[in-house]
Amino acid sequence: KAGVTQTPRYLIKTRGQQVTLSCSPISGHRSVSWYQQTPGQGLQFLFEYFSETQRNKGNFPGRFSGRQFSNSRSEMNVSTLELGDSALYLCASSLEGVMNTEAFFGQGTRLTVV
Amino acid sequence: DAKTTQPNSMESNEEEPVHLPCNHSTISGTDYIHWYRQLPSQGPEYVIHGLTSNVNNRMASLAIAEDRKSSTLILHRATLRDAAVYYCIEKTGGTSYGKLTFGQGTILTVHP
Numbered sequence: 533k534a535g536v537t538q539t540p541r542y543l544i545k546t547r548g549q550q551v552t553l554s555c556s557p558i559s560g561h562r563s564v565s566w567y568q569q570t571p572g573q574g575l576q577f578l579f580e581y582f583s584e585t586q587r588n589k590g591n592f593p594g595r596f597s598g599r600q601f602s603n604s605r606s607e608m609n610v611s612t613l614e615l616g617d618s619a620l621y622l623c624a625s626s627l628e629g630v631m632n633t634e635a636f637f638g639q640g641t642r643l644t645v646v
Numbered sequence: 647d648a649k650t651t652q653p654n655s656m657e658s659n660e661e662e663p664v665h666l667p668c669n670h671s672t673i674s675g676t677d678y679i680h681w682y683r684q685l686p687s688q689g690p691e692y693v694i695h696g697l698t699s700n701v702n703n704r705m706a707s708l709a710i711a712e713d714r715k716s717s718t719l720i721l722h723r724a725t726l727r728d729a730a731v732y733y734c735i736e737k738t739g740g741t742s743y744g745k746l747t748f749g750q751g752t753i754l755t756v757h758p
Contacts, residue, residue, distance in 0.1 A: 567746075631737045
């Protein structure tokens with residue numbers, strides 16, 4: 533079956549702009565989580581959506597937001613981009629997003645802010 | 647957040663077994679231990695998870711100590727493709743829906 537698909541794979545944006553990233557989960561998976569990966573901070577949890585509702589949120593400023601659609605596809609948005617937002621953004625899907633389920637990650641979107 | 651401790655790096659030779667340790671001394675009775683790995687230029691990949699007893703799958707085995715304060719991921723015959731960063735994660739309950747708390751992981755180098 534198809535894996536987790538993230539688009540686009542690469543993005544270059546200018547400071548102050550906004551960006552929207554997309555994630556299509558594995559068919560049947562209702563939980564989608566987003567992570568930011570940087571060399572300095574490693575992998576950090578952004579937020580998780582389940583059945584169109586945000587269930588969990590990490591410690592990121594309000595410039596980072598997301599949503600989930602009825603088909604479980606998810607988007608995350610970053611407004612007023614800063615240089616420090618340059619990172620690999622990963623999404624992961626799972627059946628329920630709880631303790632005893634595995635997560636499947638996409639290949640990520642590499643965002644560069646200049 | 648629940649925290650695990652892993653060695654920064656380990657090395658192995660191809661076709662030899664590899665034992666990757668993880669300490670999770672503050673684990674609670676309902677927390678699962680998950681292992682993921684990340685190959686270069688890819689997203690993390692699920693390896694295995696368990697609660698109390700040892701677990702096996704096609705990729706690896708997970709040995710969990712009786713007191714659950716530590717565990718070991720076992721790759722039975724390392725290949726070059728197993729070179730990756732391995733993350734041991736305590737998957738906590740409560741409201742931690744969909745959240746995996748990654749530490750720095752163990753960088754595994756496999757020599758031909």
